[in-house]
Amino acid sequence: MTNDLPSSITYAVIGAGVHGMSTAWHLAMELEKKGTGSGADIIVLDKTAPGAGATGIACGCVRNFYMTEELHPILRHSVDVWMHDPVNFGFQQVGYISCGETNQIADYENLHRSQNAVDYHSDLYVGADARSFLTNIWPDFKTDGIDVAIHEKISGYAGTMQFVRGLAEKCRQHGVRILSGVEVENYDMADGTVSALHTSQGVIKVDTVFLCVGAWVGKHWNLLGKPTALDCAYPDGGSATKDMWTYWRLLEGEVYIDEPYRAANDLDPPVLHVELMNTPVIEHGTGRELDDHLYVYWKNGAERMDRMGVQGGTIPVMIGPEAKLDPYGHDNKDYQAEPEFADYICAAMGQLMGRFEGCRPNFRDRPNGGIGAFTPDNVPIFDWILPNVYMCADSNHGFKMAGVGKLVARQIVGGNDVAELKPFGMDRFAAGRTFGASNSHCPWV
Numbered sequence: 001m002t003n004d005l006p007s008s009i010t011y012a013v014i015g016a017g018v019h020g021m022s023t024a025w026h027l028a029m030e031l032e033k034k035g036t037g038s039g040a041d042i043i044v045l046d047k048t049a050p051g052a053g054a055t056g057i058a059c060g061c062v063r064n065f066y067m068t069e070e071l072h073p074i075l076r077h078s079v080d081v082w083m084h085d086p087v088n089f090g091f092q093q094v095g096y097i098s099c100g101e102t103n104q105i106a107d108y109e110n111l112h113r114s115q116n117a118v119d120y121h122s123d124l125y126v127g128a129d130a131r132s133f134l135t136n137i138w139p140d141f142k143t144d145g146i147d148v149a150i151h152e153k154i155s156g157y158a159g160t161m162q163f164v165r166g167l168a169e170k171c172r173q174h175g176v177r178i179l180s181g182v183e184v185e186n187y188d189m190a191d192g193t194v195s196a197l198h199t200s201q202g203v204i205k206v207d208t209v210f211l212c213v214g215a216w217v218g219k220h221w222n223l224l225g226k227p228t229a230l231d232c233a234y235p236d237g238g239s240a241t242k243d244m245w246t247y248w249r250l251l252e253g254e255v256y257i258d259e260p261y262r263a264a265n266d267l268d269p270p271v272l273h274v275e276l277m278n279t280p281v282i283e284h285g286t287g288r289e290l291d292d293h294l295y296v297y298w299k300n301g302a303e304r305m306d307r308m309g310v311q312g313g314t315i316p317v318m319i320g321p322e323a324k325l326d327p328y329g330h331d332n333k334d335y336q337a338e339p340e341f342a343d344y345i346c347a348a349m350g351q352l353m354g355r356f357e358g359c360r361p362n363f364r365d366r367p368n369g370g371i372g373a374f375t376p377d378n379v380p381i382f383d384w385i386l387p388n389v390y391m392c393a394d395s396n397h398g399f400k401m402a403g404v405g406k407l408v409a410r411q412i413v414g415g416n417d418v419a420e421l422k423p424f425g426m427d428r429f430a431a432g433r434t435f436g437a438s439n440s441h442c443p444w445v
């Protein structure tokens with residue numbers, strides 16, 4: 001056993017990504033506030049180090065563009081957390097704009113109503129108003145086919161490792177210990193609860209465990225004796241048996257630029273997301289059709305770049321119910337984007353904005369991949385999975401969800417009554433509240 005690893009602890013958090021560290025930090029603050037404990041009662045264990053998972057390599061987009069309305073309050077709380085210390089978290093509150101075609105107008109109207117109902121301020125533009133709104137920000141925006149746009153004013157993006165460092169600092173400020181290089185390898189069970197963690201550095205007795213292991217969640221799910229498939233009942237009366245975890249690999253990359261990426265007002269533009277479900281992507285110069293629909297997002301590359309550039313991506317690719325988790329991220333050669341992705345994103349960006357026409361030679365050729373574990377309905381699960389094990393499984397949505405840890409901490413210290421988390425319980429699958437399909441080609445909405 002290392003000198004660092006205590007023999008017992010009240011709260012053990014497994015995983016030092018956004019959810020593990022946000023939970024630990026907020027739990028420390030809640031305990032202090034209530035006078036029932038402090039950060040000294042909490043330990044965060046990471047098999048590698050803070051930010052070794054998806055949190056450290058995310059694109060960093062912070063937005064609330066979700067057709068799943070139950071997520072809107074989660075993002076409202078999350079922006080509050082981002083704004084707690086935007087400097088240390090690297091948060092750039094530039095806003096977020098999403099636009100689409102006529103077929104999505106009704107979805108955008110619902111989204112706009114729901115976002116504003118929880119004080120997540122956004123403006124909606126339809127038809128010619130949408131097109132002029134976009135060209136006022138980006139004069140070279142080619143808006144053909146666009147019929148709707150939403151502007152989330154309080155969204156933005158963050159530097160991913162800046163956020164990791166900021167969260168780790170918050171934990172330390174409140175006396176939470178983060179131990180790197182400690183892998184949880186197995187669990188001791190007693191009366192259906194976890195009594196101790198077997199780690200690569202020894203055994204630690206625990207009262208409460210937070211399972212915040214990102215893409216590795218399936219491995220721990222199995223260790224805890226949980227089923228690999230789940231019966232899902234839907235609100236329309238339908239049902240299906242689904243794999244508990246499905247892995248997807250993300251397609252992201254960076255494009256160098258010679259001039260700063262600026263809006264007409266000379267400021268850093270909002271994060272941009274465009275889904276044109278009926279518009280093919282045509283390569284500039286060759287006329288080659290790369291896909292029959294367009295889906296792309298991008299923003300300033302910020303901390304990711306060695307020189308000026310933008311960073312973005314498109315719809316991830318499904319791997320299936322099994323995936324090779326280690327090495328993770330950029331180090332795993334099996335899950336990097338193919339050259340076709342570079343062709344696609346450069347063509348899509350050039351199709352939308354004059355400044356990116358012919359930008360393919362400027363694509364930065366380096367590994368950019370990472371995988372995520374998605375739930376049966378592609379929506380997060382935040383819930384107890386054993387009487388003393390709380391799981392944050394964000395279905396690969398959650399760099400932006402800095403506020404989940406705040407809500408989880410309230411739930412633990414305040415006695416299990418946080419309304420915002422209720423829709424994300426495991427009970428939804430049996431109770432006919434499995435989330436359904438949405439009007440998009442992407443599993444993230």
Ligand SMILES: Cc1cc2nc3c(=O)[nH]c(=O)nc-3n(C[C@H](O)[C@H](O)[C@H](O)COP(=O)(O)OP(=O)(O)OC[C@H]3O[C@@H](n4cnc5c(N)ncnc54)[C@H](O)[C@@H]3O)c2cc1C
Pocket residue numbers: 014015016017018019020045046047048049050051052053054055056057058059060061062182183184185212213214215216250252368369370371372392393394395396397398399400401
């Ligand atoms: C390429 C990419 C881009 C993304 N872009 C965005 C984006 O722009 N916006 C957004 O909101 N979301 C984005 N996401 C999703 C988001 O990054 C994740 O949903 C989120 O970061 C997951 O956080 P986490 O805390 O659950 O897990 P992670 O950040 O993966 O952290 C889990 C930690 O657990 C540790 N661990 C695993 N097993 C063990 C063990 N047995 N013992 C101890 N420690 C262990 C790991 O080392 C890791 O550090 C992206 C994801 C990827 C992969």
